[in-house]
Amino acid sequence: MSVVLRYVDKLGFVKERFIGLVNVKETTALCLKSAIDGLFARFSLSLGRVRGQGYDGASNMSGEFNGLKALILKENPSAYFVHCFAHQLQLVVVGLATKHHEISKFFGEVTDLVNVVTASCKRINVAKEVQRESLGLNPEIETGRGKNQELSLARPGDTRWSSHDKTLLRLISLYPTVFEVLKYIETSASNDFHSTQAIGLQxxxxxxxxxxxxxxxxxxxGITNTLCEALQRKDQDILNACELVKSTKKDLQDFRLEGFDSLLEDVTSFCDQHDIEVVKMEDEYVDTRSRRRKTNITNRQHYVVNNFNTVLDMQIQELGNRFSEVTTNLLMCMSSLSPRDNFRAFNKLKLLNLAEMYPHDFNFDEKDKLIYELGHYIANVKEDTHFDNLNGVSDLAQRMVETRKNIDYPLVYRLIKLSLLLPVATASVERSFSSMKHVKTELRNRMGDGYMNDCCLCYIEKEFFQQVSIEDVMQRFQTMKTRRQQL
Incomplete structure (x- = not known):
């Protein structure tokens, strides 16, 4: 189990730091809770000081009654849980691919296409050779360092964020290359199955x-991938993430209302470029599964109503269902801290309610003092030009420290820090798991837990260790014990 702490430093910056790997015998919630307690005790940390927790949607992690989330909330009600936004977004993509028949078939064919084209080194070499020839024969393509490098098809995966978008982009740019590789497989396949498969894909x-x-x-x-990349930033705050979710839904709604004609132009242009027959939108639609049966609908009705509108409606609905945190009372109160549009969302009552949700952080006297401090705070920051054009709460925290207003308004700054502590995504945890591939390789597959944890710590938090000079390390080892020779 990988554990990452999220906190706000003295300068107002949000930090996410890897603190260690814990070996667990099983992945039940009780076992994971016991491992976290042991890790916190080793570093003299208190679970009662935790103000947020974030996991994926597995039942042992986010279960409502017996999950790790529930066990921690029983001990600390202020450790509010947030379902990882990046995992939820990936579930939206996967859910769409499984619910719509045509899209499910499309992604199935794309997966087969990638597997067939990249099945052997010989086929990959053929693809590279076709790319080189196309770059050499086309005088309009500019070549040079950093331009028109060799590309390969990326395999889509349900657990790899942004992999589907990357696969489709590569497929569009490598369409002629992929088609030539399929022709090569058709003529040189060792058995009829591979040849027939290549013909069907063509x-x-x-x-x-x-x-x-x-x-x-x-x-x-492409629209959802912008949100995906933003969610993986370490300093992303949850209020800004919720705004990004809303803007993503709005972009999808705008595309549904006005995007079909531009999409059809792109499709028609692509078909003309690669000699693909373009269907006439006013002709009757012919179902390829039953060509003799009349559908009594036009091609436009099929592609607009049954596919374009339906797919986008499913995507918008799935986004609304998955991201339920956007409408919770906690985030509605936190939204009053947003500095956008000259603090237009500021609401004193909501911020007082927010303080009530953290009883261990505000005593009775501080709650009474917060009422007057909020009034002085909002009047001050609205007139201060240093607080103009701020993008989010994270920028507000940094500006508060720069102008030393965190000292003038300590209770307001405490509310700001609490809103920044809620985790948006588990990207830092996923990166720590990925780093284990570089640390525990086939040549070092018998290292113990302690040694692997120390190596992962040095690899993940390398920016700290780069500040340590080699001379300091040698001096440390030299002074540990008496040695025959000077290091």
């Missing part, structure tokens, strides 16, 4: 439906 890639779904999902995933 046929599917030459259909208008494939190009339509390719560009539709590329645009949808």
């Amino acid at each position: 046929f599917y890639m030459k259909t208008f439906s494939f190009v339509f779904y390719l560009h539709l999902m590329k645009h949808i995933l």
Whole structure:
């Protein structure tokens, strides 16, 4: 189990620091809770000081009654839980792919396409050779250092954020290359199954439906990928993340209302460029699964109503269902701290309610003092030009420290820090797990837990260890005990 602490430093910056790996015998909530208690005790930390916890949606972690979240909340009611936004966003993408028949078929074909093209080194080399020839034959393509480098198809994965978007972008740019590789497989395959599979994929890639779904999902995933990348920032605060979720939903709604014509232009242009037959929108739609049966609908109705509108409605609805934290009372109170539009969202009553939610951080006298401090605070910051054009609560905290207003308004600054402590995503935890691949390799697969934890700590928090000179390390080891020779 990887444990990462999130805190606000003395300068008002949000920090996420890896503190260690813990070996657990099983992944039950009780076992994980016991491991966390042991880790906190080793570092003289108190679980009662925790003001937020974030995990994925697994039942042992976020279970309402017996999950790790519930066990910590029983001990500390102020440790509010936030379901990882990045995991929820990935579930939106996966959920869409499984609920809509045509999109599910499309992603299934894309997965088969990537697996077939990248199945062997020989096929990968053929793809690279086709790319080199296309770059050399086209005089309009500019080449040089950092330009038009060799690309390869990326495998989409349900657990890898942004992988679907990357796959579709590569597929559009490498469309002619992929098609040539499939032709090569058709003629040089060692058995009929691979040859037939390559023929079927070529046929599917030459259909208008494939190009339509390719560009539709590329645009949808492009909108959601912007949110995905923003959520993985270490200093991202939850209020800004909620604003990004709302703006993402708005972009999807705008695309649903006005985006079909521009999408159709992109699809038509792509089809003309690669000699793909473009269907006429006013003709009757023919279902490829039953060509003799009349559908009594036009191609426009099929692609607009049954696909474009339906897919976007499902995406918007799924975003609303997954991100339930946006409407919670806690975040509604925290939103009053937002400095945007000259503190337009400021609400004294909501901020007083926010202080009530943290009974261990505000005693009776401080709550009474907070009423007057909020009035002086809002009047001061609205007139101070240093607080103009701030993007979020994290910027507000840093500006408070810079102008020393955190000393003038300590209780307000405490509310700001509490809002920054809520975790947005578990990206730092995921990165720590990924770093283990670099530390515990096949050549070092028998290292103990303590040694692996120390190595991971040095690798993940390398920015601290880069400040330590080699001479200091040698001096430390030299003074540990008497040695025959000077290091």
